[in-house]
Amino acid sequence: MAFTQKISLTTITMVLTMSATLAGCAEEKVAGETPIRPVKVVEVTTPDQGRIMQYSGAIRSKTEIAMGFRVDGKIVERFVDIGQSVKPGEVLARLDSVDYELSVRQAEAELASAEKQVEIAQRALRRAEFLQGKSATSQSALEQSQLAFEQAVSLRAAAASVLEQTRNKVAYSSLKSEVDGIVTAVSAEAGQVVAAGTPVVSVAAAGSMEVEIAVPEVDIAVFKPGKAVKAHLWANSDLKLDGKVREVAGSADSRSRTFAVRVSLPDDPRLLLGMTATVTAKGDDAVPAYVLPLSALSKQDGKPAVWLVDPQTETVRLRPVVVAGFSDDGVRVTEGVAAGDLVVAAGTQFMQPDMKVHLFEGDMQRAGEVVEAAPPAAS
Template sequence: MSSLRTVNFSSLAGIALAAGMALLSAGCNEKQAENKEVVRPVKVVEIAKMETVRRLDYSGSVKARTDMNLGFRVAGKIVERRVDIGQQVKPGDVLARIDSTDYELAVRRAEAALASTDKQVQTTALARTRAEQLLSNNVAPKSQVEQAELGYEQAVSARDTARSALAEAKNQVAYANLTSDLSGIVTAVAADVGQVVGSGTPVVTVAVDGEKEVQIAVPEMDIAQFKPGKVVKSRFWSDAALVLGGKVREVAGSADPQSRTFTVRVSLPADPRVLLGMTATIEAEAENTPFVSVPLSALAEKDGAQIVWVVDRKADTVHARPIKTGAFSDDGVRVSAGLSAGDLVVAAGTQFMNENMKVKLPSAAGEQSAAAETGDQAASGVVR
């Protein structure tokens, strides 16, 4: 009996010892689990380099600074056209003529009227002299002399009017010839022989020799970047090696009602290689306030200030970074201050972030390039 009891007590002691060891081991494992540091995987965006200058390119055509739309100063039927498009003209060259028959008849009529008034002046002069002689002999009253003097003055006025009418009629005959005032090249012909044109109707267009310029159309979103005096570059499709400097000379004050664009004229330096009608591209630089866009989910708040969590690449930890935000964009929110090129910003799960918290970045194989935004260009943060 005693031997049996001894065996039973030994078994119970062994069981108790084993249970105690198991409990002790479980407690140690739980303590180690509590002391183990949490490493949280994160999704990030990388901030690329921000550009402060963007290039604007607009195509246009080379034009003369001054285009003369020439027309007759009198109405009539065109009987001759002496120039064609592309022809060089000089001051005084006759470009076209109209039928001047009626104007020549007007000259003859004015000459006859002038001759008549000349005779009238002579007649009234004799009458005045006769009246003065009679007055000196006390034969005629003074009123007769005064009346003769008045008749003479009226005749002189009529003669002056006739002279002016004759000069005007001669001018009308001269205006029957359309002449060029300046040297240039004929760029358009709007009327031809046999056509009846009115006074001032454009018949021939002449591009005046001298300074050339490029005319471009700029949309309203970029018109603020073009001011008179702005320096630009001009490239030409006909010669890729031909690059000239230019300067904005004129900016339209209102948009074209059809295209809703503004006409801008850029002056070019003198160069014989630049011909009228060439296609040119104007290159200009637009300065903008730099900023980047980050996803809306990257924003957080700490002590009443907006922050983002930036990853320390060397330590694989996150740190709060105060930022200055602007307007919202298609990609999230624009950040104008607080971030720089190369920063890794936590893009999601910011509510789980703590200062100096260990994080795990995605593998290099899953990385994508980052994009930045300047001015009104869309920027994209890059997720990895």
């Protein structure tokens, strides 16, 4: 029993001694080696051309006319529908013109009567002038004849004007297109009684296309009248047109809080009313910038910075940068990096100056395409 207890104590002593020796070796190994950390990197490419704004809208005509009759009456015929092309002078709709035609006949009769009165007054004036030359009548009688003749002439002119007006009303009972265009809206049907000026048919004039977009107040300062923009159609991605801002609304929409902006487009037969177009604009003060992942951004003394990787020494160093803003792909940097630089894209919180990192040639990706580097080999 005593021998067994002695062996056990000796064994325990040897185990503790070996454990202490191995622990010391492990501490010495860790203290003597520099840890190598795997990183995610991106390669800085060419800078962009600044912040790009895109807004979509519908193509419409620059000039759209809501046409209505110049007289009131009952619509008896409508000859056009939405989407139909019309030519100048083409009849769009017609009113019941019976009453206006009767008014024409009445005006014609009144004009004929007025002309007879002029003939009678003219004969009376000539007779009075003859008698005055013979001293057979007074001067006042002659003056009365002259006034009667002048009055008859005035009544004839008034009757002629009334006749012309009634004839115009008959002509106005036919609604005719004044432009070459396309019908975009129909507001009245046959059988409906309309007042003068009530819109009946709307026609969009051909040859003057534009796209209307809604711009939020944060970007409205960029869209000034005369600014050059680009436009492309959803229906035809190959069609890209040079547009120009024609008009900017003076106030925001009460519901959407956006401003209506109209962009004029060049004439092109492929443009059709109602098509969807996207307008692309660039800020006047936009500066080129390198786009980096947002995760690559770090800080140095409270200012933005990024960690650069030296591929020769496979170490990292911190470099201050100037941030111009943000985009859909990340952060836009204008100063501090150059094309070809390798930037740590993730794990920046673990980086320290001159830290060794594990990097392979195949892990170098362009900005915006972040790929994790391979893990270090087991020691």
